[in-house]
Amino acid sequence: MITVILLSSLLVIVCVGIHYNSLVSLSSLRRRFGEKRKWWINLVILGALLTHVVEMMLFSLCYSLLGPWDRYGSIIDSSGNPSEDYWYFSFVAYTSLGFGDLTPVGALRFMTALETLTGLVLIAWTASFLFVEMQSWAEEAQQE
Numbered sequence: 001m002i003t004v005i006l007l008s009s010l011l012v013i014v015c016v017g018i019h020y021n022s023l024v025s026l027s028s029l030r031r032r033f034g035e036k037r038k039w040w041i042n043l044v045i046l047g048a049l050l051t052h053v054v055e056m057m058l059f060s061l062c063y064s065l066l067g068p069w070d071r072y073g074s075i076i077d078s079s080g081n082p083s084e085d086y087w088y089f090s091f092v093a094y095t096s097l098g099f100g101d102l103t104p105v106g107a108l109r110f111m112t113a114l115e116t117l118t119g120l121v122l123i124a125w126t127a128s129f130l131f132v133e134m135q136s137w138a139e140e141a142q143q144e
Helices: 002-033 037-066 082-094 108-143
Strands: 074-076 103-105
Touching: 002 037, 002 108, 037 082, 037 108, 074 082, 082 108, 103 108
Parallel strands: none
Antiparallel strands: 074 103
């Protein structure tokens, strides 16, 4: 269990770092695009989505590393293709969609709970970031 707790905590730290750096980089794009703002916001949204996918992939990778070891728990009711199941399960947990067809057991439940909490916070962070960026965009457009 301690391994899962440490790995989960490390994952959260890495995901927050990735997210922060991604949003800072995306925000700096605004100055480069100038008049072509519509392209800028498209890139920002696609970049934010890609950032979330990368974060989900990291959790998926950890599920696939720990899943084969019985002492860490597992994800049951898999389709027979574990890598696909870990990928799908991570997306469902991160987005807090809710799962029913795949269920974590053992210590992986902790990682799942932390992934859901992390996803919830990072998705909210992205939403507030997009709101502020769009607000800045609208203010700049009015000043022109």
